[in-house]
Amino acid sequence: MKTRTTALAAVVLLATAPLAASAGTATAGTTAAGPIAAGPIAAGTATATVDPAALDRYVADYADAAAYPGVAVAVTKDDRVVHVSGHGRTSAGADVTAKTRLPAASVSKAFTSLAAVQLAERGRLDLDAPVTRYVPEFRLADDRAGAITTRHLLEQTSGITDRTLPEKSLPQPGSFAEALTRAAPTSLATDPGAQYRYSNTNYHLAALVVERAGGEPFAEYLRRNVFEPAGMRDTTSVTTTPDDLPDDVAKGYVHVYGAAIPAPEPTRFVAGSDGVLTTAEDLAKWLVVQTTGRATTGARLVSDAGLRRMHTPSTPDRTYALGWETANGRVRHSGIWFTHCAGQLLLPSGYGIAVLANTGVALGNEGTSRLEDGLAAFLDGTTPAEPSTARVPIELVLAALTLLSLALGVRALRRPWRRRSTAQSVLRLMPRLGPVTVLLLLPTVLGVLVGGGRDLSAVQLAYYSPALVIWLAVSSALNLAVLATRATRLLRDRPVPVAG
Incomplete structure (x- = not known):
């Protein structure tokens, strides 16, 4: 601030x-703290005792103070869903509930990461092999690009940055083929693997690798291998905004002088980076997968070693792992659209928290992380900070x-x-x-x-x-x-x- x-x-x-x-x-x-201790949280290690009414009051108070028109939350403990709820209304006038579908924004990166780790565990993808093994036509205007691996993309260390490829202000592609064409004139800011630099382009390319290694369209791979096995029946993935958004996903809001104004999301390519649409109910099931490696039904989606790989940075001097940020013993990732925001947080105590809100990132409101931190304090038995914006x-x-x-x-x-x-x-x-x-x-x-x-x-x-x-x-x-x-x-x- x-x-x-x-x-x-x-x-x-x-x-x-x-x-x-x-x-x-x-x-x-x-933010800099060191990486979290490796290893998934064991399921069933403690009993969740949460007062749903008190939790809902806190979320409602926060939404009022932060001027969130609508917000949905999910809370899990180890392998159990503890609480899901919705508050407020959508721009279409409907109540926001735990079943209201909202964009997960960059929380989507963790889904792309899981897909890549799944393929690695099945022997279909080598995370440390050059991207060109799976996407032979991948070329940049820099000879070092041949050394970029899928791990570099997932760790945001490819050398591609928003300064070398301004992905938001350039014309937006409508497909992976067009995304490759747009990236072709790009040079690298650093050698691959040398430095962390966050860019959505890394996850556009990682999603294409998943598509090629998985042998089916990226969105279809997520549906068959992630969403359906996890029981996430109302979750899907889109390629572009706003054209690909289904009718049941209402416009989010921007704020002008304290008033919330419905607005369409700007035209953007979001495949792999921030294209997942989901509900609080489904995100609760996702948090269980990220805590235990298994769905609430018991189906295994990823190994314990795969969880450690996703949640642990490759070097002690970094905090970004594979689609997850680590700090102070916590694992999290925020999600930011210009009309919606989201976040997910895993605590050392075994609790998982997810938040979806239908208001965009704005000057003085940088997403849902403060609400997640307040819920974390509430769940860990400490006093949450007073909600404010x-x-x-x-x-x-x-x-x-x-x-x-x-x-x-x-x-x-x-x-x-x-x-x-x-x-x-x-x-x-x-x-x-x-x-x-x-x-x-x-x-x-x-x-x-x-x-x-x-x-x-x-x-x-x-x-x-x-x-x-x-x-x-x-x-x-x-x-x-x-x-x-x-x-x-x-x-x-x-x-x-x-x-x-």
Whole structure:
């Protein structure tokens, strides 16, 4: 949050300063923890004692405080489903229940990881063999790409980053073949295996490897080998948004000045990275699989060694394993769309937690992790933190800044122009380009400062914080208007040379 606040403060200064300066001159006349201990949690090691009513009250209070229109949760203990519930409503007006299908977003990466580990245990995929063994046409504009393995993709250490392949702002593919074509001009930021850098492209490619090694379409492999054996009857996987979303998946929300507005998810390629649609009821069954390796019916989906492989980073200096993040003895992964968010968390005590929410990631609301942590405290018998979010206060501040920029801009346009030398006038007008420059550069700046180098398009920035974009757009428009009027007057008043 400190980095985000600092970045926002810098934006405030750059966008407001020209108008504020104009008002003044007008008066004068113009996370790191080490990996968790290896090994799955043994089933049935303790008895779950959870007060469902108290848990639901906490979730409802959190949803109200965080302005989540709808949220569904699942809680498991070892090999048992303890509690599932839903709260609030969808944008279609239906109650959110444990059976409401919602996007799992990047929680989907753990499903891709399980599929790859399954194939490795069946002898059909070598995680440490080059990707080209399974996808011969895989080529990048970098000779080092031939050394990329499936493990590198799953660990996010391939060398592909959002800086080398800006997967969100580039045109979106509609198939794995198009994803390969889009990736072809890419260079690598590092040698494969050298450094962790999160990018959805790694999981697009990993899903293609699963498809080739599994011998059937990726979504079909997940259905037959993961969803159905786990008893996840209402779970499916899609390739693109929003076109592939079924009718029963309602639009999620973006937030503007405290109001939740239904919005379609931007067009994105999500196969393997964040394309799973599921329910709290099904995610409870998934948590049992990730704790025991078995479905609630007893069917084994993965070995204990496979669980350790998925949940344990390959080196002690990393926290990302295979589709799971590890820290402080916990294993988790967040999921972020621009209109939905999700998260899953496995605790050393044997509890599992999953959350699905129908509101997108936003400035001041970075997903469901705080709710998961609150539930973890509740389950472990400690006092959860008070539910809160900075989103509404931030949006109110941005609303005030928008009104201030509007007032200062109108005032600057109405003030008379004081004649100066051309050089002085140009120097005084140049800062008025600041707000529009910030607006144009902000997707990149936020991607670096807040997203750790992630890619963000201009459209997605508007989803992330409409209030921020509105403020910058208003400030930019007014500063450009002032700039245009001053420049026009400067040119009009320029002395005309006399012929000698």
